[in-house]
Amino acid sequence: MLTNLEQLDNGVVWRIPGGIHPPEQKHLSNQTAIGTLPLDEYYYVPVPQVGEQASMAVAVGDHVLKGQPLTHGLNQHHLPVHAPTSGVIKAIEPRPSNHASGLPVNTCVIQADGKDSWVDLQSASLETLSNDDIVARVQAAGVAGMGGAAFPSHIKLSPASDIELVIINAVECEPYITSDDRLMREHADKIISGMEIIHQVLTPQRIIVGIEDNKPEAADALRKALSASKLPAGVARVTVVPTKYPSGGEKQLIQLLTGKEVPSGAIPAQLGILVHNVGTCAAISDAVLQGKPLIERVVTVTGGNVAQPGNYWMPIGTRVDHVLKCCGFNPEADQKVIIGGPMMGYTLPLIQVPVIKGTNCVLVPSSAEMSVDAKELSCIRCTECAQACPASLLPQQLYWHSKSGDYDKASDYNLRDCIECGCCSYVCPSDIPLVEYFRVAKSAIRNANEEKLKSERAKQKFEAKQARLEEEKRQREAKAKEAAERRQSNMSGGDKDAIAAALARVQAKKAVSAATPEAGADRKDKVADAVARAKARKAAQAAQSDSPAPEQNQANDAQKDKVAAAIARAKARKAAMQSDNEAEVDTNQTSAASSQKDKVAAAIARAKAKKEALKQALQAEAPTDSDNKSADEAADTLEPKADDRQARIAAAVARAKAKKAAAKDAGVNDPKGQIPEQNSVDSIAQSDPGELSAEEAKKARVAAAVAKAKAKKAAQQAGDSKSTVEDTQAESAEPKPEVELTAEEAKKARVAAAIAKAKAKKAAQQAGEGQGSDAHMQKQPADVNSAEPDSNSEPADVKPEAEPSAEEAKKARVAAAIAKAKAKKAARQDGEAQRPDNAAPLNDERSEAMSPDTDQSEQAPAQSAEEIKKARIAAAIAKAKAKKAAKDAEDKE
C-alpha cells in the first residue's frame, strides 16, 4: 500500500492547499519549563459515560486515592476516569461542562485531602506484555487522544485493518499553544517510549513524527531521543514541515507527509495510516510501563491577560478558575476565556469548569490580541476564503447557500468536508463569520438527517407493531378455532347425529318452502353438484393459467367456455325444473309477451356473455402446453359425466319450449322474425320436427337431446381443433383458421347460451310470478344447435318482437335496448381489435389479438365479418326452428 516509503524516509514534504499564517504568539508560553500548580480544594471530574458505557465505582462519601478508577466499564468503548488526587467524593451530580455550551454534565466532585497519595501502580516491562495486555493497560489507564478530540486510544490501538504508517502529530499549528512543544523538549524519551509501544502493537512499516519548523528545540530533542531508542533502525524519523496553519489537522498532516488524501467520509486507518498526538504517546508510555492512569496533562496557560503564562501539569478535573487564579489572571471588560487556540478554540461562558483530557490550552487574551467585533459586510466574492481553505472548498458558495438555508446546495458543495479550521473566517475582508455559518448549516443538516432517521425508525416500529398485532390476532383466531374443533370432537356421537338431523330438517323445510317437490330437491342436488364441478374446473384452469404462453389462449378459452357452459347448463336445468313445475299448473295460460321478454333477456345475456368471454380470453394469459393439455383432459373427462344429466335438463327445456311455442302460435305471431329468417329455417330445423314424438314433452326432450348432442359435438370439435392447433403449432406454427373459427364460435355460443339460460330462468321466474307464463327457453335450442355465436345484431332482431302488452314488455324493451347497445359495443370492439393486427396485442380486447399466429390475425377481420353474418343466420335459424317446433307441437296436439 505504501509506495512512497523512500519519500517518507527522505522526509519529502508535500504541499497542502490553502492555509494561513496567523501570528504565532508561542514565545509567550514556551520560554519556561512545565510547572505545577498548587493543589486545589475541589476537583471536578466529569464522568459523562456513566449510565451508558460505565457505572460508578465509587459512591458519595468514599475516600479515593490518586489514580483510583471512578468508573467501571461496561463495554469496549469505556474510557475509565480516575481520581486526580486523593480525597473524598463529595458529590456526583451534573455540573457545568468544559464546553462552549457549558451545559451540565455528570461530574464527580472530589474534595482533596491534600496528601495527594497514589494508589499502588503496577509497572511492567514491554517485553513481558502481549499486545492485548498493552491495549488493556492503555484502556485501564483511560488514555485518550490529547490533541483535543479525546478519542479513546485503546480503540485506535486495535484497528480493524493493518496499519502501515503511524504519524505522530507534533505539529501544534495553533497559535499560542506550546504544551506539546514543552512536552517534547522535556519528555522526548517518554514520547519515544510511547512510539515503541505503538510500534510493538501495530508493527507499522514507518513511524513518522511530523513537526513544524517553528519548534527546532523540540525536533532536536525528539531526534536525540529517537537515536537512543530501541526502535529498529530506519523505522522512525522526525520530519519537519513548514509552519502553516492548519498543518496539524489530521487530514492535512497526512497529506503533507504522504501526499495522500483521506477519502471523504473515511478514516485514515482505511489508508493504513494512524495518527497519534505526542501527548498521547507519552500517556501511553506512562500507562503501559508504569501503570499510571491519565490523570494529568500539560496545559498551556497564556494570553495577554495572564501574569505568568506558561505550561503546567494539571490534574484532570482542575477547575479553570483555579488555574487562572494561580497564573495571575487579570480580566478586562468583555474578557474571553478560550479553551484551545485562537483559531479553533471555544470560549467558556463559565470558568468553574474542569480541565479535561482534551484541554491543551487556556487562553485569556487581551482585547488587542483578538479581532475586534467587526460588523459583517457584504461578500464581495473576492474568494480569499477559497484560497485559504485547506480542504479546497468554495467557502463563499457555501456561505451563500448556508445563509439562505439552501442546505442541499451547501451539501452539494461538500459542506461536510469542512474541518472548521477557521481559515476562511480569518482571511475574510468583509468580516463574515463563515465558520459559524457552516456550523449552523452542518448542525441543521445533521438535525434533518436525525429527524429523517427518527421518523424512519418510528415507521419501522409502527410496522413491526402492526405485524405483531396481526400475528397475535391470527394466533388468537387459530386458537379459538382449535378450541371449537376440540369441543366438537368431544361431543358424543348422539349429539352429532342430533345436529345433523336438525340440519337436515332445516334443509328439508327449506326445500318444501321453495315449492319444489322431492324429486326437484334431488335434482337440485345434482345441479349443485354440476355447478360445483364446473367451478372446480374453472378454478383448476385459473390455477394453470399462471404461466403465460399466448398461443394457448384459445384452447384455454374453449375450456373456460366449457366450464361456463356446464354452469349454465346446470342453471338451466334448475330453471327447467321450475318451469316444469309451473308448466304443469298453467299450461294453457301462456303469454307471448313473456316469451318475447325472455328472448330479449336471452339476447342481453348473450351479449354479456360474449363480452365476458372476450374478457376472459384476455385475462387468461394462456397456460403452458402441458398445463393446457391437462386442462383439456380434465374437461374431456368431466364432459361425459354431465351428459346424461344435461340431457334431462335439455328435455325439460324442450318441454317448456314446446309448450310455450304452442301458446305463442295460438296467440301472437312474430311479425318480423319470420320473414328474413325463412330461407335458412328448413335446412337446419329439419332434424327437430323429425324427432318430435306424439307426446310433446317426450319429443321436446328428444329434440333437446339432439341439440345437446350437437352442442357437445361442437364443443368436441373445438377441443379437437385445439389439439390440432397445438400440434400444428409445434410443427409449422400455422393453424387452420376454419377449424379455429368454429371452435371459437362453439365456445362462444356455449358461454352465451349458458348465461342466456340463466337469465332466461330468472325472467321465467318473473314471468311465472306475474302472469304464470313459463315458456322461456326459446332461445336455447338455437344457441346450442347452431353452435354459432350469438351475433351482435341479434338483439336488434329481437327488439321488435317485444310486445308492449304487459309491464314486462316495457322492461323487455329497455333490456333489449341495453342489449343492443352492448352488442354494438361488442361489435365495435371486434372491429377495433381486428384492425391493429400485430400491434400491441395485449392492449386489445379481442382474443384474436392475443393470438401469436400472424395468419390467424390477418384473417381476423374476415372472420369477424363472417361471424356476424353467421351469427345472424344462426339467430334466424334458431328463431325459425323454435317456431317450427312450436307449430309441430301444435299440430300434434
Added chain:
Amino acid sequence: MAFKITSSPHVTKNSQTATVMQRVILCALPGLVVQCVYFGWGSLIQVLLAIAVALVAEAAVMKLRKRAVGVALGDYSAVLTALLLGIAIPPLAPWWVIVIGTLFAIVVVKHLYGGLGNNLFNPAMAAYVLLLIAYPVQMTTWVAPAPAAQYSPDLLASISQIFLPGSGDINLFRLGIDGTTMATPLDTMKTGLSMGLTSTEVLAKPLFDEGLSIGWFWVNMAYLAGGLVMLKLGAIRWQISTGMLAALFICSGIGFMMNPDTHGSPVFHLFSGATMLAAFFIATDPVTAATSNRGRLIFGALIGVLVYVIRQYGGYPDAVAFAVLLANLCAPLIDYYVRPRTYGHRSGN
C-alpha cells in the same frame, strides 16, 4: 463574572474590503496620471465628477434602502466604479454623459441588483455600454494624444468643453499635427483595414510611433505597472489578468501570423485601447467574475477572446466593455461547472 462568548476563529487577518478597494484605486492612479499627460485634464475632471455623483447616488440609494450609509460609502466600491468609468470615457465628453453613466452604474446596475456583492454586471462597464449606445458621438470623440496633436486642451479648455458643451469646437482637439482629425488607434486601425489599407500602412500614420500607439502605449504601460503592484499587494489574483492577456495575445498572434496585412499585431492589441485597464482593473472585479482559480482563468480567457473577436470582426473598435459584460453573464455558469476538487474527493463538483 460573565465572559464573552464568540465563535472561533477569535483572530482575523487585518484585511478589510475598504483596504482592498483603496489599493485598487491607488494602483489605478498612475494610469490616470499618464492619461492626463497625453489627453489633458479631461480624464481627471471626469473622474472627480464621477466620484462625486457616485457617492451622492450611493448615499441616496442606501438611505432609500434603509441601510447604513456610512458603511457603504466607507467601502470605496462606489468610488472605484466611478473612477473606472471616468477613466474609460472620452476626456472631453460633456458632463451629463458621465453623470448619466455614473447614476446608471450605481443605481441600476449595482443597487437594483442588491448592492455590493450581488450585482451581476460590472457597473462601470454596463454604464459604459449604455453611454456608448446612447451617445455614440460623444463617446467616440477622443482627443488626439498630446505629442501628435495640433492643439492640446489645457485645464480651462477641458473644463469648458466638459461643462459647457458646444462652447468651443471640440474637433479642434482632435486634429493631428498633419491637420487631419484623429481617432483612437483602434478606430484608426479598424477604419484603415476596412478601407483596404494594410496594417503596416495604418501603423505608418502619425498616430503611431514605430508601430506603437502614441500615448495609448504608455497609458497601457502605466496600468500594467499598477496591475503588477496590485498582484504584489495581493489585491487581485493573477488568473483573470493572465487569462485575458494570454488569450488576447494568442488570438491576435494567430491572426497576425495568418495574415499580417489585415490583422493587428499582438503588441498592438495588448497596448492599445483599454486592454491593460481591463485586464487588471475591470475584469478583476471579484463580484462579477468567476470565483475558482481555474474558473477565473477561463473567465479571463473568455474576455480576451471576445475582445479580439469584436475588435477584429465586430462593429466596434474596442470591445472591452462588451467582452466583460458577456463574460459576466458566463461567470455563474463557469462557477457551477468549474469547481476545485475538494480534499478527499476524486473530482470536482
